[in-house]
Amino acid sequence: MLKKVLIANRGEIALRIQRACRELGIETVAVYSEADANAKHVRQANQSLCIGPAHPGKSYLNKLALLQAAQLCGADAIHPGYGFLSENADFAEMIEQAGLIFVGPSAASIRIMGDKISAKRAMKLAGVPCVPGSEGALPADVQLLKQTARDITYPVIVKAAGGGGGKGMRVVHAEEQLLDAVALTREEARRAFGNPELYMEKFLEHPRHVEIQVLCDGHGNAFWLGARDCSMQRRHQKVMEEAPAPGIDQEIVREVGERCVIACRQIGYRGVGTFEFLFEDGHFYFIEMNTRLQVEHPVTELTSGIDIVQAQLKVAGGDRLTLEQAQIGCNGHAIECRINAEDPFSFVPSPGIITGWDIPGGNGIRIDSHAGLGYEVPPYYDSMIAKLIVHAPTRGEALVRMRGALEEMRVDGILTNLGLHRELLEEPGFMAGSVDIHHLERWLKQRKAP
Amino acid sequence: MDLKKIKALVELLQQSRLSALELSEDGGSLRLERHAQVTVTRPPAQAPGKPADHDQVVTSGAMLPAPSLITPAASDHVVKASMQGILHLTPAPGEPAFVRVGDHVQVEQVICVIEAMKMFNTIETEVAGTVVEILAEAGSEVKLGQPLFRIE
Numbered sequence: 268m269l270k271k272v273l274i275a276n277r278g279e280i281a282l283r284i285q286r287a288c289r290e291l292g293i294e295t296v297a298v299y300s301e302a303d304a305n306a307k308h309v310r311q312a313n314q315s316l317c318i319g320p321a322h323p324g325k326s327y328l329n330k331l332a333l334l335q336a337a338q339l340c341g342a343d344a345i346h347p348g349y350g351f352l353s354e355n356a357d358f359a360e361m362i363e364q365a366g367l368i369f370v371g372p373s374a375a376s377i378r379i380m381g382d383k384i385s386a387k388r389a390m391k392l393a394g395v396p397c398v399p400g401s402e403g404a405l406p407a408d409v410q411l412l413k414q415t416a417r418d419i420t421y422p423v424i425v426k427a428a429g430g431g432g433g434k435g436m437r438v439v440h441a442e443e444q445l446l447d448a449v450a451l452t453r454e455e456a457r458r459a460f461g462n463p464e465l466y467m468e469k470f471l472e473h474p475r476h477v478e479i480q481v482l483c484d485g486h487g488n489a490f491w492l493g494a495r496d497c498s499m500q501r502r503h504q505k506v507m508e509e510a511p512a513p514g515i516d517q518e519i520v521r522e523v524g525e526r527c528v529i530a531c532r533q534i535g536y537r538g539v540g541t542f543e544f545l546f547e548d549g550h551f552y553f554i555e556m557n558t559r560l561q562v563e564h565p566v567t568e569l570t571s572g573i574d575i576v577q578a579q580l581k582v583a584g585g586d587r588l589t590l591e592q593a594q595i596g597c598n599g600h601a602i603e604c605r606i607n608a609e610d611p612f613s614f615v616p617s618p619g620i621i622t623g624w625d626i627p628g629g630n631g632i633r634i635d636s637h638a639g640l641g642y643e644v645p646p647y648y649d650s651m652i653a654k655l656i657v658h659a660p661t662r663g664e665a666l667v668r669m670r671g672a673l674e675e676m677r678v679d680g681i682l683t684n685l686g687l688h689r690e691l692l693e694e695p696g697f698m699a700g701s702v703d704i705h706h707l708e709r710w711l712k713q714r715k716a717p
Numbered sequence: 718m719d720l721k722k723i724k725a726l727v728e729l730l731q732q733s734r735l736s737a738l739e740l741s742e743d744g745g746s747l748r749l750e751r752h753a754q755v756t757v758t759r760p761p762a763q764a765p766g767k768p769a770d771h772d773q774v775v776t777s778g779a780m781l782p783a784p785s786l787i788t789p790a791a792s793d794h795v796v797k798a799s800m801q802g803i804l805h806l807t808p809a810p811g812e813p814a815f816v817r818v819g820d821h822v823q824v825e826q827v828i829c830v831i832e833a834m835k836m837f838n839t840i841e842t843e844v845a846g847t848v849v850e851i852l853a854e855a856g857s858e859v860k861l862g863q864p865l866f867r868i869e
Contacts, residue, residue, distance in 0.1 A: 321858075322803075608834070616834035618801045619861070646802040646858065650834040 269293050269344045269368065269584040273337040274308070276348030277327060279637045279654060280560070281308040284346050287576035296340045298333060300326035302645040307637050314340050321647045327351045330358050334365055344368035344583060350649065353559040356381060370583040371538045372558050379534060380556040384428045384466050390553045393530035396523065398545065398552040400468035404428065409446065415467055416445055422470040425452045429460030431555050433503025438470050471552065473703040474545035476500065477512045479520075479527045480567045482578055484588040485537030491524035492571045493597050495563055498704050499697065501614070506684075506707060507691065508563035509602045510570045513662055513700035515546065523551045528592075539564075539579045545704075562654070565633060566601035569658040600662040602669050604688045606636075606653040606678070608644045611686040618646040623679025627672035631658040631665075644681055652683070662700065666692060690714075731795075732862055794844045795852075796866040798859040802833035806855040816866075820848050828866060831859065844868055 272288050273296040274281045281297065285308050288295045297312035302321035309315045316336045319326035326332070328351055337345050345362055347353035353371065360374035371377070380386045384404055387397050401415050405425070416423050416439070425448055427435030435456050437448045449465065457463040475498045483489040496512035497505045512520070527542045541557040564575045573595070582588065608617045624640040636653035638644065644652055655672055659665040670692045676685055694710060696702050730737075730749050739748040798804070806814045806829050816828045827839045828848075850867040853859050 615800065615838065616802070616836050618833055646833040648834065 268586070269580060271296060271313070271340070271342045271344075272370065272580065273298060273333070273340065273342040273345045274312075274348065275327065275333045275345050276351060276353075277303050277306065277308075277637075277648065279635045279651070280348040280562075281306070282637050283635055284348060284576055284580075285311060287574065287580055290574075291577055291580060293580065296336070296342050298326075298336050300647070302647050307639075316340065321645065323351065323647065330355075330361055333358075334361060334367070337362075337367055338365070342367070344370050346370040346580070346583075347559065349559050349562055354381060354557070368583055370579060372536055372540065376534055376536050377558050380540075380558050381431075382428050382462075383426065383431065383555060384464065386556055387466070387553065389534055390530055390556075393526060393533050395526045395530050395542070395553050396544075396551050398468040398471065398554065401466050403466070405449065405465045405467055412449065413442060413445060416442065419467060419469050422472075424468050424470040425449055425465055426468065427452060427456035427460055427462070428464035428466060429456060429462035435459055471545050471547045473705070474547040474552070475512070475701065476505075476704050477515065477544050477546040477551065479524050479542045479544070480561075480564070480571075480575070481527055481531055481536070481540050481542065482573070482575065482582070482588065482590075483531045483536045483538065483540070484582040484586065485535065486587050487532060488588045488590070489528045489531040489536065490588065490590055490592055490595060491527050492573055492575070492595055493567050494520045494524070495566055497563060498702050499691070499707050500704055501707050501711065505563065505605065507602065507604050507688070507697075508566055509600065509662070509665075510566040511597050511600065512546070516549075519549065519551070538582060539575055547703075562605070562651070563603055565635060565654065565656045566603050569601040569633070569656065570597045570599060571595055572598060599658055599660045600665040601656060601658045602665050603654055603656045604669065604673070605651050605684075606655055606676075606688070607650040607684045608652050608681050609650050609684055610682045611684045614684075616646070616650050617682035618644045618650075619681045620644075621652075621678060621680045623677060625675070625677040626653075627655070627675035629672075631668055632656075632672050633658070638678075652678070655688075666698060728863075731864055732860065792846065792869055794842075794846065794868045795864045796828065796840065796842055796868060798831060798853075798861055798863045798865055799840060800831055800833055800838060801861050802831040802838070802859065804853050804855060804857055804859045804865065805830040805832060805837075806851070816848050818848050818851060822846060822848060822868065840865070842866070842868060 271294040274284050285295045294313040297309045297315040298318045299306055299309050300319055300321050318332045318336055319329055344367060352358040354377055356374045356377040359369040359377055362369040363374060379389055390397055399419055406412055422438055422440045425437045425439060437452045439445050439448045453463045453465055478495050480492040482492055493510055494512045495508050495510045497508045499507040539560055541561050543554050544551040545554055568575050610617060620643045621638055621640060626634050633656040634653055638652040657665050657668040657672055659668050673685060673689045691697055696706055726749060737750045816822055822828060822842050824845050825841045827841050829840045831838050831840060846868040848866055849869045852864045
């Protein structure tokens with residue numbers, strides 16, 4: 268078991284990891300930027316250390332400062348949270364080589380999944396269904412390129428091997444646009460990711476985003492904990508998530524979950540991870556794997572009954588998982604709303620001091636937040652100030668519970684997207700379930716301004 | 718009363734909704750008034766009859782505009798921060814600034830960027846004119862309504 272964990276993150280996830288550590292009897296070291304000196308998790312840590320100025324490049328992304336802080340404080344492990352360095356293979360490797368534990372998979376696993384072409388190859392080998400597309404990287408030869416697109420059939424999507432999270436991609440509807448699109452995307456990929464390699468896939472018109480949570484111990488024990496639907500997105504940013512994914516046959520989900528587990532065993536995966544899929548016309552298509560803890564992990568915690576962060580810390584410390592896949596159920600329905608400091612109409616960020624803070628409570632309501640009365644939302648980081656999560660026996664009851672919770676919640680002094688969530692909880696498409704990934708943007712376009 | 722303090726008071730007035738601010742201390746006094754978007758400073762007047770033994774701030778929203786010793790340039794325009802965030806005076810690190818003191822700017826010309834929560838928001842001028850002063854430092858955190866540029 269780990270003794271002392273350095274939390275290389277901030278905000279709600281730093282607090283979430285700290286709580287998990289506390290329950291396991293693990294000491295915590297908080298590292299923080301000058302902008303986060305008064306953060307709650309800093310106050311509650313066993314030790315805390317300022318690692319640099321507010322700008323993330325000089326603090327939370329400073330690999331050497333983080334490693335040295337861990338060594339100075341005598342931490343035996345570093346938890347990267349999500350974002351920042353959580354999927355940085357070089358950082359994981361640096362920690363491993365220093366003799367410390369990176370709470371996550373091996374640097375090698377992160378590298379395989381970080382390159383979308385090698386990730387797809389690994390998935391195909393494990394029998395995980397993928398979007399039909401090019402075999403490996405796109406050829407430079409124009410005729411071969413055109414033939415590849417014809418074989419896939421238009422519309423196709425050209426993607427950067429080093430991309431992910433919605434960046435570095437372009438949809439092509441006809442052959443005359445193909446060469447320009449490939450050239451442009453290649454240049455963007457070269458600049459943004461330092462890797463000009465591209466691949467091509469069939470472009471799905473109305474897919475849902477459904478993902479599978481996995482948990483592995485690195486000793487050959489791997490499990491899938493359930494599916495989440497994260498189709499409510501704006502500009503590839505998830506706004507709301509729920510578990511289970513509504514309206515999908517349990518048997519199809521179980522099949523794909525088992526395939527994910529096989530893939531984890533084949534690549535020797537350790538820790539928690541998420542396989543992201545597009546789901547269209549009853550079929551799953553793998554898009555990418557996130558080799559870290561995710562923002563929306565609580566919805567799966569509530570439906571599976573497994574504390575994902577505690578399990579992650581245990582396997583990082585070398586524990587063997589003693590679960591049985593058959594015992595991992597899906598109990599009830601959970602929904603998460605990401606509460607952001609932003610204008611609910613223009614989506615312009617709204618940093619500043621919170622002058623009023625009233626949060627909901629009661630049965631089946633969970634709030635993960637680092638904010639509160641008097642907290643100043645800094646302009647340097649992500650705009651999420653809270654995750655409001657509800658759990659109820661059925662989806663219908665969860666919707667009712669979320670509606671009530673949103674009514675109760677009040678944040679003053681800054682603008683938040685609470686109003687947007689209140690509207691979405693009344694929106695017929697979302698209420699019915701099974702909307703596609705373009706639903707929210709379509710709805711926003713026709714929404715009337717206040 | 719040193720310049721630093723006067724500057725701080727000017728900023729205080731600009732961020733508030735007050736139209737005037739008067740301060741008497743240690744035998745000196747200072748009165749700041751605001752006319753539209755222009756802040757006018759007047760040199761300290763004669764010591765008031767009764768010396769104040771501690772800082773005394775007199776504010777009033779209904780004060781009559783006192784005759785100014787300095788006539789404000791009627792065409793002065795102050796561009797303020799439309800949001801809180803980090804001020805960038807260049808499009809990217811190492812690139813030339815959007816504008817420099819002495820540059821002529823057009824209406825709706827982008828003159829700086831304010832970064833907040835990973836989003837970059839361009840700030841445009843509402844007026845044409847010459848940039849006479851840049852009032853905030855590049856890379857610094859600016860508050861909503863903080864003066865950034867003076868354009869004549």
